[in-house]
Amino acid sequence: MHFSNLKSNFRKPAGSQTLKWLLGWHDEKRPKSPATGIVIPYMYNDGQGLRRATADTLTWIGQASFLIQLGGKNLLIDPVLSRSLGFIRRNSPPGLDWPALPKPDAVFITHNHRDHMDAPTLKRLGPEPVYVVPKGLGHWFRHNGFSRVIEMGWWQQEEIEGLDVTFVPAEHWSRRSLTDINTSWWGGYVIARNGLCIYHSGDTGWFDGFSGIAERFPDIHAAMLPVGAYAPRWFMRAQHIDPEEAVKAFRILGAKQFIGMHWGTFKLSDEPLDEPMHVLPLIWEKEELERQRLESGVLGKTLRLDKLV
Template identity: 90%
Template sequence: MHFSNLKGNFRKPAGSQTLKWLLGWHNEKRPKSPATGVRIPYVQNDGNALRQSTADTLTWIGQASFLVQLGGKNLLIDPVMSRSLGFIKRNSPPGLDWAALPKIDAVFITHNHRDHMDAPTLKRLGPGPVYVVPKGLGVWFRQNGFPRVVEMSWWQQEEIDGLDVTFVPAEHWSRRGLTDINTSWWGGYVIARNGLRVYHSGDTGWFEGFAQIAERFPDIHAAMLPAGAYAPRWFMRAQHIDPEEAVRAFKLLGAKQFVGMHWGTFKLSDEPLDEPMQILPAIWEKEELERQRLEAGVLGKILRLDKLA
């Protein structure tokens, strides 16, 4: 079975487009910027406060990885703790290292790209947690020793460990190997408990699904939205929103808090690794949004979700 986007189109970049981008045969060329050694805001977090607290929290680990504490449950979304993705080295350390992590109850995977689904990290987490994955990915998890798997389709709702979970659409694509293009789905998650609701978009280009999510979930407390890996736009637009589109999505969703992600960790595109951090505040000011509603991204910083209610 093969999966597609809401429009029914196929968004994987063609090989010729990828070559054109890598060779710089286009008009959006940028000066080469470092892949490592770029300083990203970081707060030392040994995990003690997370283990002792009963509050609902959200902590950015890096890229699209978050620890979410909701209703007394510890959740990981797209956990990637590895120092590299093959030949792509990690720029900044995880906001929480292994020793700082509390016992994990559930792991959520948005899609199978390696900066979101990291096999070494998952194998170290082991078979204890429930693994919530897009439809088509369950076989990989079961074959790799993870028996507690929940596969989900778009708009499917499940109660998982006392949490209300909905898998929602995104505009993207999937591939893990040479022959599995779009054989598993991609998307985001809306996770709720006791009146608190968080949304993690996964990777996505701009699409009508933001309006559909806003209509179904009118009270999102924190929206984790990608703000990196967007240049050049002619190549990335179909699969990754840029900072302006991320803020536009946030406004459309009507969420209380913007939480930036998918930047500063792995060099996957042409813009400098720290560019989103530099330009998001200017976009925010232009849109006349309250400054306290912007969390551009600080590794290891604990965001209290109950303070947003």
């Protein structure tokens, strides 16, 4: 079975396009910027407060990885704690490293790209948590010894660990090997408990699905949206929104708090690794949004979800 997007059957960038980008045969060329050594805001977190789990919290680990605590449950979304993705080295340390990480009750995977689904991290987490994955990915997990697997399709709702979980659409694609293009789905998650609602978009290009998500979930407290890996636009637009589009999506979603993610960790595109944290406040000011509603990202910083505006 093959999966597609809401508006098109975008498969993946064509090989000729990828070559054109890598060789710089286009008009959006940027000066080469470093892949490592870029300082990203970081707050040391030893996890002691998190292990007590007395509040509903959100902590950015890096890239699209988060620890979410809701109702005393520890949830990991797209956990990647490895020092590299093959030949792509990690720029910044995890906001929560292994000694600080509370024991997870559930692990959520948005899609199978390696900066979101890292096999070494998952194998170290082990088979005890519930693994919530897009349709088509369950076989990989069961084959690798994970027995507690829930596969979800778009708009499917499940009660998982006492939480209301909905897998929602995104505009992206999937591939893990040479022969499995779009054989598993991709998307985001809306996770709710007792009126508190959070949204993690996964990787996504711009699409009308943001309006559909807003209609179904009118009271999102925190929206985790990607703001990196967007340049050059002619190549990345179909698969990754840029900071301006992320703020536009935030407005459509009507969420209370913006959490910028998918930047500063792995060099996957042409913009400097730290560019999002510089351009986001400028876009925010231009849009005349309240400054306290913007969290552009501090690794290891824990936010109290019940304290969000």
